Amino acid sequence: MELIFRQVDVFATEPFRGNPLAVIVGADGLSDAQMAQIANWTNLSETTFLLKPTHPDADYRVRIFTPHAELPFAGHPTLGSAYVWRSLGRMVKSDVILQECAAGLIAVHTRGQQLAFAAPPRRRTGPVGQDDLDRALKGLQLMPCDILDAQWADNGPGWMVLRLHTRDDVLAIRPDWSLLKGQKIGAVGAWDPAQEGMEAQFEVRAFVGEGQGWEDPVTGSLNAAIAQWLIESGIAPSRYVASQGTAIGRAGRVFVEQAGGDILIGGDVVPRIVGSLIV
Known part of the structure; x- marks a missing residue:
């Protein structure tokens, strides 16, 4: 065939x-x-x-x-x-x-x-429970003070998202893959336009605890769920660009726009x- x-x-x-x-x-x-x-x-x-x-x-x-x-x-x-x-x-x-x-x-x-x-409807939303959050923080080698919020943002793959203070905080994550088995975690942090320019407004990373564990270069489903959360909560504008893949040598750009009742990725x-x- x-x-x-x-x-x-x-x-x-x-x-x-x-x-x-x-x-x-x-x-x-x-x-x-x-x-x-x-x-x-x-x-x-x-x-x-x-x-x-x-x-x-x-x-x-x-x-x-x-x-x-x-x-x-x-x-x-x-x-x-x-x-x-x-x-x-x-x-x-x-x-x-x-x-x-x-x-x-x-x-x-x-x-x-x-x-x-x-962006499709999310299957699971809301705050992350303490046990799941503790596992995620250990796997990403973060402290509770390193994050602003943690939400479920699952539109199929099962994403949990941690919102960090800055883009630099997102890029500084060094995952311990042995502690991330079975988890799918996104991290997002805002760019500083004064220091980093206006090419993008948020930095995103995606950590997948399958097999030996790996970082996804640019992730549409994760960015869709993040956009729904951030726009609904007023954290992000109705139109923005997300950068992803920087930490692993990629140059991904995801263009987000709210159009009527839809969020387009x-x-x-x-x-x-x-x-x-x-x-």
Whole structure:
């Protein structure tokens, strides 16, 4: 079986400085086990498989796999998958690309050269309990005084978010991966415009306690949940840019905008590998 394969860079325009995504098109003939094995083999943070939709309004259906598990939703796989689907000349059914995934229908908007998805509803919100917070602080080697707040911001992957005082505080985190097993933690801190400029307003990092543990370069789902929390609480303006990946040599930029009742999470997508996958 020969399938269309694309690898794209999401949330960055500088070559190889965003979050890479593998996309396999026409994957309806693959089994669950084959999808999981391919995603483990690509060894990227996520690999997506595009299939025929089952919902009448959807343009396509996507399944999203990490090297270790399947996700109901993730942000950079949504933008990358929509980009690949559109690049193949597919016709949309409405004025937006409508993606079907395990989390439901996700609208993907075109904003100039960028794509943006509407942040999905969060499955879990509210303050983090003391036991979970203590685990997170130990894993990130932080003290209680280092954070301003901690909230659940779970729109599928299971994110807990810690709000730190500054961008520098976020960049200074040195995780102890042995203590982060089973946790998915985001950290966010504000830029100081006087010292750091106006290119972005917040710095974000994402720590994933799967396998040996790893830091995600640029994370759409996390930024979506953070944006919902920060905008609703008045901490962030209705339009801002988040920087992510700085600590691991990436240059991710996530463009956030409140549009009516939606919060749109946008970014650039650039193709890097074009070819076929032999199964």
